[in-house]
Amino acid sequence: MLRLEELQVVRGRTRVLHGLTLELGAGEIAALVGANGAGKTTTLMALSGLLPIACGRATLELESGTLDVARSTPAALVAGGLIHCPEGRQVFARLTIEENLRLGAYLNRDEAEVRRLLGEAYALFPVLGERRGLNAGGLSGGEQMMLAVARALMAQPKVLLLDEPSLGLAPQITERIFDTLVELNRERGVAMLIVEQNAMLALEIAHKGFVMEEGRIVMSGTGRALLEDAGVVQAYLGASA
Ligand SMILES: Nc1ncnc2c1ncn2[C@@H]1O[C@H](COP(=O)(O)OP(=O)(O)O)[C@@H](O)[C@H]1O
Numbered sequence: 001m002l003r004l005e006e007l008q009v010v011r012g013r014t015r016v017l018h019g020l021t022l023e024l025g026a027g028e029i030a031a032l033v034g035a036n037g038a039g040k041t042t043t044l045m046a047l048s049g050l051l052p053i054a055c056g057r058a059t060l061e062l063e064s065g066t067l068d069v070a071r072s073t074p075a076a077l078v079a080g081g082l083i084h085c086p087e088g089r090q091v092f093a094r095l096t097i098e099e100n101l102r103l104g105a106y107l108n109r110d111e112a113e114v115r116r117l118l119g120e121a122y123a124l125f126p127v128l129g130e131r132r133g134l135n136a137g138g139l140s141g142g143e144q145m146m147l148a149v150a151r152a153l154m155a156q157p158k159v160l161l162l163d164e165p166s167l168g169l170a171p172q173i174t175e176r177i178f179d180t181l182v183e184l185n186r187e188r189g190v191a192m193l194i195v196e197q198n199a200m201l202a203l204e205i206a207h208k209g210f211v212m213e214e215g216r217i218v219m220s221g222t223g224r225a226l227l228e229d230a231g232v233v234q235a236y237l238g239a240s241a
């Protein structure tokens with residue numbers, strides 16, 4: 001569904017990705033884990049067209065054909081179903097919850113369908129429905145994360161790119177978010193590439209995992225195999241694992 005081949009990305013004067021290769025199949029959850037500064041956020045930004053691809057190829061395979069990320073506008077990628085849920089949530093604090101959600105569906109001209117999608121979002125996260133007319137800035141961190149996920153769903157993703165969904169959240173809230181992601185994957189078949197510093201959490205729900213170091217994939221396998229690998233545990237999951 002999503003294929004990255006020898007991807008290279010330069011930021012400023014630094015080459016951050018040095019030939020990154022990975023594949024995400026339809027309906028799969030993949031975890032991309034690795035230390036701070038490894039290039040995980042850079043990978044997602046390049047995939048959604050926020051950073052240029054210097055070399056290599058990223059493609060999104062759809063029923064209607066193949067989209068080459070480097071040759072597509074961000075709007076075309078969104079229309080193709082590649083949706084980025086960015087690091088730090090990035091909700092519009094001075095817009096209402098409903099306005100934030102509507103921005104997720106800005107390409108959709110069918111008002112009846114947008115209303116149906118809003119209904120789905122409020123069913124998934126009732127707290128958002130109860131407060132739909134209030135500014136998003138007043139939400140807690142966990143609620144803002146729910147809003148960020150719900151906004152991404154408004155675009156009817158086929159592939160969801162999630163950057164550190166657990167960052168700064170209490171464990172119970174994180175669990176709630178991850179349960180929702182698993183449900184969306186199972187029930188709607190949304191494929192996901194999840195970047196997480198909390199590697200254990202992401203690998204537990206992932207079908208497969210990729211370990212990234214300094215702009216390259218250094219190891220990959222099923223989520224379970226990586227969780228059971230002593231070297232991965234020591235290097236990325238901390239002593240407590
Ligand atoms: N805005 C930027 N300009 C130039 N270099 C950057 C910028 N942001 C990050 N970098 C560089 O890219 C590298 C990878 O960053 P990032 O993709 O954010 O890593 P991760 O998400 O894995 O923590 C960092 O080591 C940093 O040096």
Ligand SMILES: [Mg+2]
Pocket residue numbers: 040041042087
């Ligand atoms: Mg990051």
